[in-house]
Amino acid sequence: MTKKYQVILHGSIIFQSDDELVADRYRFLTKGSVLKTVYTTNLERACLLLGWQGGTVHQVAQETGLTVDEILNAENIDTLIKEKQCNE
Secondary structure, eight states: OEEEEEEEETTEEEEEESOHHHHHHHHHHSTTOEEEEEEEOHHHHHHHHTTOSOOOHHHHHHHHOOOHHHHHHOSOHHHHHHHHHHTO
């Protein structure tokens, strides 16, 4: 799972970062906003990277050329998909 920090103002995400300190500084600058921690799975991250709203791990594997195990167990799915796309 990946941890993301979102800054929310009036119910809308206005900023998102992997770095809690950066997100908290942005929250401080936008008065009235809230900092929220969100966890995403490798499958959710992969679908976002592919521009999909959702999908199965098997669809992602077929599209990226990765195995199901690689997708599920990746430390950093973003980097893994980008490396795979660069090698093709």
